Amino acid sequence: MKSVQFIDGKAVHVVKRFSCDEWVELVTAYLENDLDEPTRQRFEEHLAECECCGHYLHQFRVTVTALGALPPDPPPDDMRDRLLSAFRNRRDSRVEERRSS
Amino acid sequence: MTRISQMSDREEAIVESFTGSRLPPDDVVVAALRAGDESMFAALLDTWSRGMLWLARSHVSTNDSAEEVVQDTWLAVIRGIDGFEGRSSVKTWVYRILVNTARKRGVRENRTVPWSSAFEHREEPSVDPACFQSADDPFPGHWKNVPTAWSTPEGEVLAAEVRGLIAAALAELPPRQRAVITLRDVEGCTSEEVCEILEISAANQRVLLHRARVAVRGRLEDYFETARRSA
Ligand SMILES: [Zn+2]
Numbered sequence: 001m002k003s004v005q006f007i008d009g010k011a012v013h014v015v016k017r018f019s020c021d022e023w024v025e026l027v028t029a030y031l032e033n034d035l036d037e038p039t040r041q042r043f044e045e046h047l048a049e050c051e052c053c054g055h056y057l058h059q060f061r062v063t064v065t066a067l068g069a070l071p072p073d074p075p076p077d078d079m080r081d082r083l084l085s086a087f088r089n090r091r092d093s094r095v096e097e098r099r100s101s
Numbered sequence: 102m103t104r105i106s107q108m109s110d111r112e113e114a115i116v117e118s119f120t121g122s123r124l125p126p127d128d129v130v131v132a133a134l135r136a137g138d139e140s141m142f143a144a145l146l147d148t149w150s151r152g153m154l155w156l157a158r159s160h161v162s163t164n165d166s167a168e169e170v171v172q173d174t175w176l177a178v179i180r181g182i183d184g185f186e187g188r189s190s191v192k193t194w195v196y197r198i199l200v201n202t203a204r205k206r207g208v209r210e211n212r213t214v215p216w217s218s219a220f221e222h223r224e225e226p227s228v229d230p231a232c233f234q235s236a237d238d239p240f241p242g243h244w245k246n247v248p249t250a251w252s253t254p255e256g257e258v259l260a261a262e263v264r265g266l267i268a269a270a271l272a273e274l275p276p277r278q279r280a281v282i283t284l285r286d287v288e289g290c291t292s293e294e295v296c297e298i299l300e301i302s303a304a305n306q307r308v309l310l311h312r313a314r315v316a317v318r319g320r321l322e323d324y325f326e327t328a329r330r331s332a
Contacts, residue, residue, distance in 0.1 A: 075154070084142065095137075
């Protein structure tokens with residue numbers, strides 16, 4: 001990790017080449033577009049030369065995609081019913097308020 | 102009774118059209134909620150409650166307690182929607198109420214997550230150093246067990262086994278990592294929204310997200326490796 005520093009939220013590299021163990025630490029920063037230009041270039045240079053890290057990046061993307069593909073999960077029925085009924089009560093009482101004012 | 106059952110039929114049709122896709126823009130959502138549009142409220146409930154439950158669970162000690170936090174949050178939303186000023190997105194507003202409600206409850210339960218403290222292990226690598234060759238190996242810093250290509254057909258519905266692995270991985274994460282990855286990758290919040298909801302810096306958000314993703318990837322590795330070998 002000594003070759004990578006975070007300055008003002010940007011990852012800044014201070015040595016020439018990344019080894020794989022340094023490179024993996026930057027994957028999220030890369031995907032977030034948070035690398036400064038020279039670091040991004042080094043990141044991509046390593047990526048172009050290293051099949052292993054290419055696979056790792058793909059695996060990382062698969063993981064993020066899988067997380068986003070979890071099916072929606074509504075709240076438990078009893079809670080849902082209670083809240084919908086609270087929403088209706090509030091609406092109805094506001095209609096009452098308006099009528100009486 | 103007839104009135105209620107008719108409403109729920111109509112409501113379900115509309116809810117179907119919202120969930121799984123995107124919710125309408127904030128001004129439409131707010132106007133509908135203020136007008137008492139139950140289908141809109143149901144759509145928000147169904148879209149956000151899971152993320153809210155997971156996030157609440159990071160602050161309180163039991164699942165029941167987390168459910169109560171979510172319920173109290175929605176009740177506060179119902180009470181507060183007329184006063185919503187639009188200074189943040191509706192989603193951020195709802196999640197901010199959730200976090201505040203959950204924190205108060207966590208304090209009562211003596212279960213406080215040190216959200217604001219300088220985060221632990223910052224200097225430690227997120228990926229286990231044992232994955233890489235050491236100084237005595239031929240290629241120090243290079244992978245020891247090389248990552249392989251995962252075969253994953255695009256657009257395929259997630260296998261139940263993958264869903265289970267992800268759920269288990271998320272459950273094992275430290276609370277703050279779980280909160281960030283849930284909001285970002287599961288619920289689709291932007292990094293700006295996550296920073297605002299959790300009151301953390303952009304750099305902190307990225308570190309927590311990275312560590313959480315590394316951990317979830319690790320849990321999926323065995324599954325995809327096995328799938329690859331048997332393919
Ligand atoms: Zn590499």
